[in-house]
Amino acid sequence: MPENRRFLLVRRPHGTPVPEDFSLVSEAIPTPPPGGFVVRNHYASLDPAQRGWMDDAPSYMPPIPLGDPVRATTVGVVHSSDNPDFPPGQWVLGMNALEDYSVSAPGGFTMPVDISIVDSPSKYLSAMGAVGLTGYFGLLEVAKPQAGETLLISGAAGAVGSVVGQIGKIAGLKVVGIAGGGEKCRRLIEDYSFDAAIDYKGKSVEHLAAEIHAALPEGANIIFENVGGDVMDAELLNLAKKARVVLCGLISEYNAPERIGVRNLWQVLAQEATLYGYLVMDYAPRFAEAGAIMAEWMAEGRLRIDEDVQTGLENTYDVFMRLFSGANTGKLVLQIA
Ligand SMILES: NC(=O)c1ccc[n+]([C@@H]2O[C@H](COP(=O)([O-])OP(=O)(O)OC[C@H]3O[C@@H](n4cnc5c(N)ncnc54)[C@H](OP(=O)(O)O)[C@@H]3O)[C@@H](O)[C@H]2O)c1
Numbered sequence: 001m002p003e004n005r006r007f008l009l010v011r012r013p014h015g016t017p018v019p020e021d022f023s024l025v026s027e028a029i030p031t032p033p034p035g036g037f038v039v040r041n042h043y044a045s046l047d048p049a050q051r052g053w054m055d056d057a058p059s060y061m062p063p064i065p066l067g068d069p070v071r072a073t074t075v076g077v078v079h080s081s082d083n084p085d086f087p088p089g090q091w092v093l094g095m096n097a098l099e100d101y102s103v104s105a106p107g108g109f110t111m112p113v114d115i116s117i118v119d120s121p122s123k124y125l126s127a128m129g130a131v132g133l134t135g136y137f138g139l140l141e142v143a144k145p146q147a148g149e150t151l152l153i154s155g156a157a158g159a160v161g162s163v164v165g166q167i168g169k170i171a172g173l174k175v176v177g178i179a180g181g182g183e184k185c186r187r188l189i190e191d192y193s194f195d196a197a198i199d200y201k202g203k204s205v206e207h208l209a210a211e212i213h214a215a216l217p218e219g220a221n222i223i224f225e226n227v228g229g230d231v232m233d234a235e236l237l238n239l240a241k242k243a244r245v246v247l248c249g250l251i252s253e254y255n256a257p258e259r260i261g262v263r264n265l266w267q268v269l270a271q272e273a274t275l276y277g278y279l280v281m282d283y284a285p286r287f288a289e290a291g292a293i294m295a296e297w298m299a300e301g302r303l304r305i306d307e308d309v310q311t312g313l314e315n316t317y318d319v320f321m322r323l324f325s326g327a328n329t330g331k332l333v334l335q336i337a
Contacts, residue, residue: 004029006069007098007316013054015257016324019317021054022070029079035106037081041074042337043309044098045125046320051254060279069097070316075113075124076102076337091115093124098316100336120307126159126331127298127305128291134248134280135163136290140171141283142276143222143244147172150216152235155226155251156194157184159331164224165194166303173222176215178208178231180326187329191304200231205264208234219243219271227252229260236264239271246276255324306330 003026011021032038053071056063064071074096078086083106086092094110096102104110115121118128126132138160139145151168155161156177165188168175176196177188185197196215200208212220212234219240225232228250239245245268253260268275283290297303308328310319313336322328 002029003027004099004101005313006100007313008067009054009064009070010066012056012063012066013051013255016255017051017054017317017321022317024314024316029101030103032080032082033103033105035083036108037083037086037104038079039074039076039092039094039096039102039104039110040079040337041076041096041100041102042335043075043120043122043125044096044334044336045073045129045131046316046323046332046334047073047131048249048251048254048323050320051324060281069099072096072098073125073129074102074336075121086110086112091121093129098313098334098336100313120309122307122309122333122335123305125333126307127294130280130284130287131159131331132163132294132305133283133287133290134160135167136294137280137283137286138246138248138278139164139167139222139224142246142278143224145171145173145222148174149221150174150176150218150240151222151224152176152178152212152216152220152238153224153226154178154200154231154235155249156197157187157192158226158328160248161224161226162188162192162306162330163303166192166297169193170297170302174216176212176220178212178227178235184326191306200234203234205230205233205237209237212238222246224248225250228262229253232262233264236262236267239267239273241271243271243273244276245273246278248278251324307333309333309335311335 010023013021078090151173157179177194188194188197223245226249229252
C-alpha cells in the first residue's frame with residue numbers, strides 16, 4: 001500500500017539538532033480538501049532557514065508547530081485534485097513539507113512549473129528558485145553595485161554565495177570569497193571566477209582580518225553576509241568608507257545555544273556604512289523577470305549553478321546536517337520520490 005512518510009519535528013532542538021528531535025512516521029495518503037489538491041513531492045529544498053523555523057522565537061515566519069512535518073519548499077506533481085487549475089499530473093512548486101504527499105489548501109503558496117525547460121525538476125529549487133534569486137536581488141537591488149567596486153562574500157561557496165560572486169563578476173566587481181577549506185576555495189576561483197578566496201577555518205578574527213586586508217587593501221565596498229560571528233567581525237575590520245553590508249544570513253549562529261553577536265559593530269559607525277536586513281520574499285513578484293535573466297546567463301555560460309542532490313526521506317536528518325558541517329557542495333536538495 002502506498003503511504004505518506006512524514007518527517008516530523010517532535011522536539012525543539014537545543015543548539016545543534018539531534019535525531020531525537022525528529023520522527024519519521026507513515027500515514028495514509030491525504031485526500032484533497034474542497035478547492036485544494038494533494039502534491040506528490042519529488043524534490044525538497046533543504047535550507048539553513050529551516051533550522052530557525054524549528055525554534056520558538058520571533059521571526060519572519062511562525063515556528064513549525066511540534067508534531068508537524070518540517071516546512072520545506074518542494075517541487076512535485078499534483079496527485080489528486082478538487083481544483084481545475086491544478087489537475088492531476090501538473091508539476092508545481094510550493095511551500096509544503098518534508099513528506100511524500102502534501103495537502104495544498106486554497107490560498108496556499110503553490111505555482112505551476114514547466115519542467116520541459118529544465119534538465120531536472122530540482123532546478124526549480126536552485127537555479128530557478130528563491131535561493132538563486134536571493135543572490136540576484138540581494139546584490140543587485142539591495143547593495144546596488146557600481147562597476148569597479150569591491151565585494152566580499154562569506155559562505156561564498158554555498159548556494160547563495162556562489163551566485164552572488166558570479167553576478168558580482170558580471171557586474172564588473174572585484175570579488176573576494178570566504179569559505180571553509182582549500183577545496184571550496186579552489187572552486188571559488190576555478191568554477192565561479194572569483195578574484196580571490198580565503199579559507200576561514202581555524203583562524204582568529206585578527207588573522208582572518210589580515211588575510212582579507214591582503215586581498216582587499218582598499219576595503220570592501222559591499223559585504224554580502226551569510227555567516228556572522230567571527231567571520232563577520234573580521235569583515236567589519238575591512239569596510240571601505242560608506243560601505244553597504246547586506247545581512248542575508250547568520251548561519252554560524254543558527255545552532256548556537258545562545259546568540260553570539262558581532263563585536264566590531266563600531267566599524268559600521270566609523271566607516272559610515274549601511275547595514276541592510278534582507279529577505280528575498282519581498283521580491284517574489286519579480287521572480288519571473290529575474291529568473292529569465294539568470295536563465296540567459298546560464299545559457300551563455302556566465303553563471304554556474306551546482307546542486308548537491310541527496311536521496312531518501314529516511315535520510316533527511318543526515319542530509320540536513322550537511323548544511324552545518326559544510327559537506328554540501330552547491331544547493332542542497334533532497335530527492336523524495
Ligand atoms: N535572507 C534571505 O532571504 C535568505 C534566503 C536564502 C538563504 N539565506 C541565508 O543564506 C545563507 C546561505 O544559505 P544557502 O542556502 O546558500 O546554504 P549554503 O551556503 O549552500 O550551505 C551552508 C554553508 O554554510 C557554511 N557554514 C555552516 N556552518 C557554518 C559556521 N558555523 N560558520 C561558518 N560557515 C558555516 C558551510 O560552508 P563552509 O564549508 O564554507 O563553512 C555550509 O556549506 C544562510 O545564512 C541562509 O540563512 C537567506
